[in-house]
Amino acid sequence: MRSRYSAFCLGKVNYLVETLHADKRQLDDVAILKQSIKETQWLGLKIIRHKIQNQEATVEFVGFYQDKPIGQLHEKSRFIKQDGKWLYIDGEQLPTIKLARNEQCFCGSGRKFKKCHATD
Ligand SMILES: [Zn+2]
Numbered sequence: 001m002r003s004r005y006s007a008f009c010l011g012k013v014n015y016l017v018e019t020l021h022a023d024k025r026q027l028d029d030v031a032i033l034k035q036s037i038k039e040t041q042w043l044g045l046k047i048i049r050h051k052i053q054n055q056e057a058t059v060e061f062v063g064f065y066q067d068k069p070i071g072q073l074h075e076k077s078r079f080i081k082q083d084g085k086w087l088y089i090d091g092e093q094l095p096t097i098k099l100a101r102n103e104q105c106f107c108g109s110g111r112k113f114k115k116c117h118a119t120d
Contacts, residue, residue: 008042
């Protein structure tokens with residue numbers, strides 16, 4: 001999950017396609033991913049919970065991206081392990097979350113949210 005997020009930030013499209021489950025790959029994956037990476041500036045990632053059961057895992061996370069106000073991708077993703085590699089299957093989109101003003105900011109600055117990326 002974190003490695004896929006880093007790949008998004010760094011624009012490593014091939015890695016993203018390789019870690020996509022074979023059944024879910026489309027011919028236009030690379031073009032779609034390139035477009036999405038060009039348009040989105042990711043600021044941080046917050047893992048809310050994850051569960052691993054045998055060869056399957058779910059990860060609920062929120063990815064934050066530059067927008068006004070800050071954009072959120074809140075998703076519960078499903079992964080499956082094949083030949084020792086976790087592959088992304090699909091994700092369920094969830095509503096945006098509210099951040100507590102005193103919690104650490106998602107961007108990794110080490111500062112409180114209210115003193116960093118909070119806009120109000
Ligand atoms: Zn911040």
